[in-house]
Amino acid sequence: MADVAKLAEERKKRYLAAMNLEKPDRVPIRLNFSGEFISKVAGYTFQETYYDWNKNIDATRRMLAKIDGLEMVMGGANLWWATLHDAVGARYLKFAGRDLDENTMFQYVEDAYMLPEDYDDFIENPTEWVATKFLPRIHAELDEPGTYRATVGLIKGAYGLANQLAAGGQGMASYQQEFGVVPSVTGVSKAPFDTLADTLRGLSGIMMDLYRCPDKLKKAMEVLVPHNIFYGMATAQGDTEYPLFMPLHRGAYPFMKMDQWVEFYWPTLKAVIEGLWAAGKRTLFYAENIWTPYLEKIAELPDKSIVFHVDQTDMDKAYKVLGGRFCLSGNVPNSLLAFGKPEEVKDYVKGLLDKYARDGGFVIDAGAVILDDAKEENIVALIEAVHQYGVY
Amino acid sequence: MSNSMTFKNLPPAVCLPWDVKAKELGEIKGDADLIKKEWETLDMFGYIYIWYWVQR
Known part of the structure; x- marks a missing residue:
C-alpha cells in the first residue's frame, strides 16, 4: 500500500510539474479512454x-x-x-x-x-x-x-x-x-456557445441563430458565463490542483468563419476560462479537431491558465504560438492507435517528444478520446515509448 | 423580454432563493443562519441536477 501511495504521489508531482511548465522526471502519460475501449479491454459488453x-x-x-503504466484516469x-x-x-x-x-x-x-x-x-x-x-x-x-x-x-x-x-x-x-x-481532470464545464449548441439549439439551430438572432444568442451566452464557471467549480468539488475538463466542440475549424469565431465563440469562452483561473482552476482546453486559425487569440489567455490539448491542430504552430506559456498535450493520432502498428506508434511518440517535450511543459495523450477501435498493443507501445524516450 | 418566468436573473447555485423561502417561513425561533446554510446547500444540489442535463 505504501508503494502505491508513493506511486500516486510521483505521478501527481509529474503531472503538476508539466502543467506548470516545469521539467518533471519524465513526460506524464494522460490517456483519455472512452468507456467503450475500457469495456473491450475489461471483457464486458457495452x-x-x-x-x-x-x-x-x-x-x-x-x-x-x-x-501496466497507466498513470491517470478520468473516473x-x-x-x-x-x-x-x-x-x-x-x-x-x-x-x-x-x-x-x-x-x-x-x-x-x-x-x-x-x-x-x-x-x-x-x-x-x-x-x-x-x-x-x-x-x-x-x-x-x-x-x-x-x-x-x-x-x-x-x-x-x-x-x-x-x-x-x-x-x-x-x-x-x-x-x-x-x-x-x-x-487527469476534476470537474467539467463548457464554452457557452457549446452549452447552447450541443444540447439546446443543436448545430443547425445555432448556425441559423448566428444570422437570424445574433443579439439574443450573444445575450444568452453572456448569461451562461457565471453558470459555467460555477458548474465547473462545483463539479470539481472545489479542487484546484487538477485541471477542469472542457471538451470544445463547435468552435473547431471550420464550423465558423474567423470573424464569427472572434465575435461569437471566443469572448464568453475566454470569460469562463478567466473566471475559473481567478478561482485558481486551470482548464484542460480539449480542442477537438482543428484549432490552428485561432491560436493567436487563445494566446491572449493568462499564462498557465490552460493546458492546450492538440488533436489535429498544427502541432508546430501550437508549439510556436503557445509553447512556453501553456502546457501542451496530445497528439498521437487516434487513427494510428486504431490502424497502426506498435513500431509506428513508438516512432510517432519519439518524434513528438523530441520536438515538443524537450523543455518540459508537455503531456502525452491521444489526439482525442480513445475509442474501442484502438488496439491494446498500441497503447502499450505508446507507454513504452514514453518510458524509453520521455525521461528528462 | 419575457414575463413567463417566476424569477428573474437567478445567480448560479440558486433554484429557490432563501429570501423568498424565509418570508414564507415567517418568524424563525432558532438559529436562522443554520437553516439558511443548509437550505442553500441543498438548493445548490438541485441546481446541479437541473444543469446536469444541459452540461453533460
Missing part, C-alpha cells in the same frame, strides 16, 4: 457497462490491472448510466442493448430541443427555463408535469444521479488506492 454501474466501475479496475468507464436515462425517458440517447446492438457505442440524437422563441425566457432565468421547459421536452417520462409518472421520473432521476456521482467518487478513490493512478 451494454453491461452502460447498464450495470458496478461493472462500469469494475471495468476501469480491470483495465488498470491489465495495462469510471462510461459517462452514462443508461438506467438513469431510462428512468427519465431520455429522447436524445440510444444505448447498446436497448436500441442498439450490445456492442455498439451510444448514439446522441441531436435536435433543436430549445427553439428560437425560447431565448427570452432562457435569458431571463436559465435555471427555471431548463427545469420547467427543457427537461419535460427531452424526457418522455416528464411529458405531463404534475402527473404520477412525471413526479416519479423526477425523483428517480435525482436519486439516480446522486447514486451515480457517489459511486463514481468511490471508484476513483479505489483506483488511486489500488493502482496509484491520479485523476
